[in-house]
Amino acid sequence: MNSKTKxxxxxxxxxxxxxxxxxxxxxxxxxxxxxxxxTPLEDIRAVSDNGSAALVVKTREIAIQLNVKTLEFDxxxxxEHFNENYIESDKYPYAKFKGVLDQPVxxxxxxxxxxxxxxxLSVHGVDKKRTIPGKVTISNGVVQISTEFKVACVDHDIxxxxxxxxxxxxxxxxxxxxxxxxxx
Amino acid sequence: MNKIKYxxxxxxxxxxxxxxxxxDSLLKALDSGGVATTVDAAFKSTHVVLSHSSETQKKxxxxxxxxxxxxxxxxxxxxxxxxxxLDVASDLFIGLDYGVSDRFTVAVGRSKxxxxxxxxxxxxLLRQKTNESMPINMTLFGQMGWVxxxxxxxxxxxxxxxxxxxFFQSIISRxxxxxxxxxxxxxxxxxxxxxxxxDPENLFSVGFAGRMKITKRLSFIADYTVVNGLSRPKNLxxxxxxxLGVGLEIETGGHxxxxxxxxxxxxxxxxFIPNTRKSWSKxxxxxxxxxxxxxxxxxxxxxxxxKKSKIY
Numbered sequence: 202m203n204s205k206t207k208x209x210x211x212x213x214x215x216x217x218x219x220x221x222x223x224x225x226x227x228x229x230x231x232x233x234x235x236x237x238x239x240t241p242l243e244d245i246r247a248v249s250d251n252g253s254a255a256l257v258v259k260t261r262e263i264a265i266q267l268n269v270k271t272l273e274f275d276x277x278x279x280x281e282h283f284n285e286n287y288i289e290s291d292k293y294p295y296a297k298f299k300g301v302l303d304q305p306v307x308x309x310x311x312x313x314x315x316x317x318x319x320x321x322l323s324v325h326g327v328d329k330k331r332t333i334p335g336k337v338t339i340s341n342g343v344v345q346i347s348t349e350f351k352v353a354c355v356d357h358d359i360x361x362x363x364x365x366x367x368x369x370x371x372x373x374x375x376x377x378x379x380x381x382x383x384x385x
Numbered sequence: 386m387n388k389i390k391y392x393x394x395x396x397x398x399x400x401x402x403x404x405x406x407x408x409d410s411l412l413k414a415l416d417s418g419g420v421a422t423t424v425d426a427a428f429k430s431t432h433v434v435l436s437h438s439s440e441t442q443k444k445x446x447x448x449x450x451x452x453x454x455x456x457x458x459x460x461x462x463x464x465x466x467x468x469x470x471l472d473v474a475s476d477l478f479i480g481l482d483y484g485v486s487d488r489f490t491v492a493v494g495r496s497k498x499x500x501x502x503x504x505x506x507x508x509x510l511l512r513q514k515t516n517e518s519m520p521i522n523m524t525l526f527g528q529m530g531w532v533x534x535x536x537x538x539x540x541x542x543x544x545x546x547x548x549x550x551x552f553f554q555s556i557i558s559r560x561x562x563x564x565x566x567x568x569x570x571x572x573x574x575x576x577x578x579x580x581x582x583x584d585p586e587n588l589f590s591v592g593f594a595g596r597m598k599i600t601k602r603l604s605f606i607a608d609y610t611v612v613n614g615l616s617r618p619k620n621l622x623x624x625x626x627x628x629l630g631v632g633l634e635i636e637t638g639g640h641x642x643x644x645x646x647x648x649x650x651x652x653x654x655x656x657f658i659p660n661t662r663k664s665w666s667k668x669x670x671x672x673x674x675x676x677x678x679x680x681x682x683x684x685x686x687x688x689x690x691x692k693k694s695k696i697y
Contacts (some may be wrong), residue, residue, distance in 0.1 A: 244694060281425055
């Protein structure tokens with residue numbers, strides 16, 4: 202086999218990959234994304250069902266985004282303080298993670314995969330490079346994703362005043378889960 | 386051969402470029418409709434300095450509010466003889482505001498001046514939206530005042546109904562940026578007991594208020610109410626002034642403290658709108674403060690374990 206046919210084959214393979222992958226995008230508009238802060242004095246939880254996600258099979262790229270104002274707290278005053286004093290949702294309305302799956306996943310067949318995703322997490326206007334563990338489940342052409350990871354407030358320039366230091370954790374646990382449907 | 390190489394390189398560039406863009410553009414397309422969220426916290430508190438703000442209590446939250454207006458800083462009643470008014474309590478107020486729902490607040494309070502009891506309801510009609518489908522907040526406020534003190538003359542409360550006054554206000558505000566909020570509030574006060582017969586029973590007023598955040602938890606606040614010269618004649622025996630208050634508001638979690646200066650002696654609308662007799666220009670300005678503490682009365686009934694908070 203000469204180099205010319207090698208290159209041609211590569212070209213054809215790339216073309217085929219491109220063509221076949223075009224149909225392979227998965228989307229969600231109702232990912233459940235929650236946060237959990239725990240200290241010996243207080244547990245705080247908040248959740249939103251308005252997370253959105255896009256998965257591009259061809260590139261193994263995944264992007265997840267949340268309008269942080271949609272996070273709901275038990276206590277509305279706490280929710281107001283979260284938006285006004287900590288996450289500053291007027292200035293930084295979205296929290297976002299964009300990355301690439303580190304392991305190959307066959308999205309055309311049913312199966313479970315433990316994966317890691319390496320990319321950039323942007324919260325409160327601060328970008329951090331992160332590798333985040335997660336789970337991908339494929340069944341009947343629907344992709345289910347879930348993840349749980351911790352975010353340090355200090356990493357994203359979120360200041361906690363001394364007065365409430367005992368009530369708000371330094372590391373906040375973030376959970377996200379939901380179904381992604383194929384884009385037709 | 387070369388041609389193919391070029392083709393290959395340009396092709397791979399093309400695919401690489403497409404890769405970097407795609408997930409992002411998909412998300413953008415997905416979020417183009419967006420979730421229309423409300424613009425919250427035009428003001429930190431249900432009050433500015435003297436006047437109400439468009440904010441209401443959160444559901445099941447009870448606000449205990451203690452307010453104090455001292456005496457004149459300058460002029461005949463001020464100076465070092467009264468430690469610039471600190472010896473004098475021109476009005477004291479204690480009140481409770483309770484959020485029946487996130488939109489509806491009921492309140493009761495009692496002032497030292499006139500032994501005035503006030504009962505009020507405040508309803509949040511419109512809320513400002515992030516996507517500008519609603520550009521303003523609008524809150525309706527109604528308050529009844531009941532003067533409980535002994536009459537000063539036999540004729541003063543000849544009819545018992547003269548002890549009551551009714552205040553109706555529409556509060557319109559807009560949060561212009563995360564730092565700046567402005568408010569305008571037209572109002573009508575209906576009362577019976579006025580000292581001068583030329584002073585009308587029904588008083589119209591227009592208030593203006595603003596909040597400028599200095600830091601996340603410290604704001605400059607001010608309000609001004611125009612009442613004299615609207616429906617009220619200018620040549621009354623007693624000189625009345627328009628109430629102007631300025632202050633610094635400090636928020637620390639569930640507490641709000643504000644340190645204020647104002648010309649109005651009195652605290653509740655039914656009193657300070659018609660009866661402000663002191664002027665900023667004649668030493669009639671005074672110091673005052675507000676302490677507000679929020680309590681969550683009932684645990685929320687939501688069953689969603691992802692939303693449950695717990696205080697140990």
